[in-house]
Amino acid sequence: MDVAASGSGAIGPKACDMNKEASVLYTHYDYLELPPGASPARIEAAYQLVKQRLNGHSDEKLVRLIHEAYSVLSDPGRRHDYDAVLRQAAEQADAELKATLDAKAKGFPRYVQDVPRPLVAAMAAWAA
Numbered sequence: 001m002d003v004a005a006s007g008s009g010a011i012g013p014k015a016c017d018m019n020k021e022a023s024v025l026y027t028h029y030d031y032l033e034l035p036p037g038a039s040p041a042r043i044e045a046a047y048q049l050v051k052q053r054l055n056g057h058s059d060e061k062l063v064r065l066i067h068e069a070y071s072v073l074s075d076p077g078r079r080h081d082y083d084a085v086l087r088q089a090a091e092q093a094d095a096e097l098k099a100t101l102d103a104k105a106k107g108f109p110r111y112v113q114d115v116p117r118p119l120v121a122a123m124a125a126w127a128a
Contacts, residue, residue, distance in 0.1 A: 027086060028069035036083065043073050 029036050032046040047070040054063065072078045 026065075028072050028082065031066050031069040032073065034073075036086065038073075040074065040076075043070070047074075 027036075029038070032043065032050060034043060034046050038046070047066070050066055054066070072082050
């Protein structure tokens with residue numbers, strides 16, 4: 001299932017290309033200013049509040065994204081599928097971050113014996 005409506009232009013939680021300019025990725029929860037796991041009553045109240053705050057003075061694209069967010073989050077089946085995709089994207093991002101951090105950590109000396117000899121000599125001279 002696509003995280004966001006394909007025709008609406010909404011951005012889902014997809015991996016960013018590191019060569020491209022960084023962009024902010026929003027979820028349906030962000031559009032309604034809700035935390036994941038919000039109750040159906042809270043979703044309805046947040047939707048009404050956002051609609052009232054916009055009051056027709058907003059970009060048409062943003063209004064469509066807010067309506068799409070509400071339609072996905074208010075339907076239990078679609079919301080369950082959407083939450084599963086969000087969880088999967090978060091797990092993938094965590095795995096990528098862990099792999100990147102582990103790869104960088106391997107480049108540093110871990111034991112005194114791994115420190116290059118010229119550095120040890122310089123430090124010994126400095127300490128004396």
